[in-house]
Amino acid sequence: MSTQNADPRAELKRKAAIEAADMVREGMVVGLGSGSTSAFMIEELGRRWAEGLRFVAIPTSERSAEQARSHGIRLVTFATHPQIDIDIDGADEVERGSLNLIKGLGGALFREKIVAAASRKFVVVVDDSKLVDRLGARVPVPVEVATFGWTSTARQIEALGARITQRLDRSGNVFVTDGGNMILDCHFGEIANSAQLQAQLAPIVGVIETGLFIGRTSEVIVATATGLQKLVAA
Numbered sequence: 001m002s003t004q005n006a007d008p009r010a011e012l013k014r015k016a017a018i019e020a021a022d023m024v025r026e027g028m029v030v031g032l033g034s035g036s037t038s039a040f041m042i043e044e045l046g047r048r049w050a051e052g053l054r055f056v057a058i059p060t061s062e063r064s065a066e067q068a069r070s071h072g073i074r075l076v077t078f079a080t081h082p083q084i085d086i087d088i089d090g091a092d093e094v095e096r097g098s099l100n101l102i103k104g105l106g107g108a109l110f111r112e113k114i115v116a117a118a119s120r121k122f123v124v125v126v127d128d129s130k131l132v133d134r135l136g137a138r139v140p141v142p143v144e145v146a147t148f149g150w151t152s153t154a155r156q157i158e159a160l161g162a163r164i165t166q167r168l169d170r171s172g173n174v175f176v177t178d179g180g181n182m183i184l185d186c187h188f189g190e191i192a193n194s195a196q197l198q199a200q201l202a203p204i205v206g207v208i209e210t211g212l213f214i215g216r217t218s219e220v221i222v223a224t225a226t227g228l229q230k231l232v233a234a
């Protein structure tokens, strides 16, 4: 894929993704994340599927679903498989101490959070450029909001101290999520208390979900130039 080859971190992402794919066992229900690191993981699971490993999967985006289908991986839904054994997904920032995350720069945060919430084990795969001391240091918090009344929703988020940019797609049109909603990228700067911020954002009418993943991570696989590191939740 040309976008992945253009990414200087691609090789590290691939290594972390393969390590995580190794945790998938015969018969498991697997959550398939979204983004370029997850794409490496799905590719690796596709390879293992071709070798005879059998599992079922719930994808976190239409794009990941399409990729999984292209490998013949069997996709299922929550209706038949309400409990996911392992969910493997990327992240935009990982806070070193807490393993709290910012996700959603790829636009799939809502489905990603639903799948993570239904998983026994949530494994995050990143290269070491994603590790930060405090969330918000480098990326905004993506917030998925309803299109109706979005400027009113945005004003309430601004009142919490954010500078907001409306997410656009590559053609400059308003980005539309798989759920038909839009994303506001909310720049808070370094977030002193991300759990508190999540608690303030969640009840705002019009907010569908935020890209703050608090207390959900089981394990982070970090690829560095000198090898893989595993960070485990306390």
Ligand SMILES: O=C(CO)[C@H](O)[C@H](O)COP(=O)(O)O
Residues within 6 Å of the ligand: 013, 033, 034, 035, 036, 037, 038, 089, 090, 091, 092, 102, 103, 104, 105, 106, 107, 108, 109, 112
């Ligand atoms: O949250 C996400 C998509 O909504 C991705 O997991 C996140 O953006 C990381 O992407 P990448 O692996 O391409 O760096």
